[in-house]
Amino acid sequence: MGMSGVKVSGKVKWFNNAKGYGFIIEDGKNEDLFAHFSAITMEGYKTLKAGQPVDFEIIQGPKGLHAVAICAQCEKHEVHTHGAATTASAGETKSGESAKVLA
Numbered sequence: 450m451g452m453s454g455v456k457v458s459g460k461v462k463w464f465n466n467a468k469g470y471g472f473i474i475e476d477g478k479n480e481d482l483f484a485h486f487s488a489i490t491m492e493g494y495k496t497l498k499a500g501q502p503v504d505f506e507i508i509q510g511p512k513g514l515h516a517v518a519i520c521a522q523c524e525k526h527e528v529h530t531h532g533a534a535t536t537a538s539a540g541e542t543k544s545g546e547s548a549k550v551l552a
């Protein structure tokens with residue numbers, strides 16, 4: 450299949466931490482794509498949450514299509530969404546205020 454290497458977007462259908470795998474659905478499609486925790490690219494504990502938006506590549510695995518190079522869209526540092534920026538600055542303000550109160 451010539452689809453590998455192309456980043457597509459989708460949402461996590463479900464993910465089982467105990468088993469280390471789950472399924473992702475590409476936006477606009479209804480086919481389940483197998484997602485293994487080893488294919489998740491993120492720091493620390495590799496996990497996905499149901500309904501979480503993700504970017505990934507699709508490859509043909511032995512038993513169907515697999516999602517690989519999975520990255521949670523909210524984990525991207527180079528992309529500053531309005532919500533993330535607001536949360537970050539709100540957190541900084543809070544810690545700044547706490548520091549002043551403690552001092």
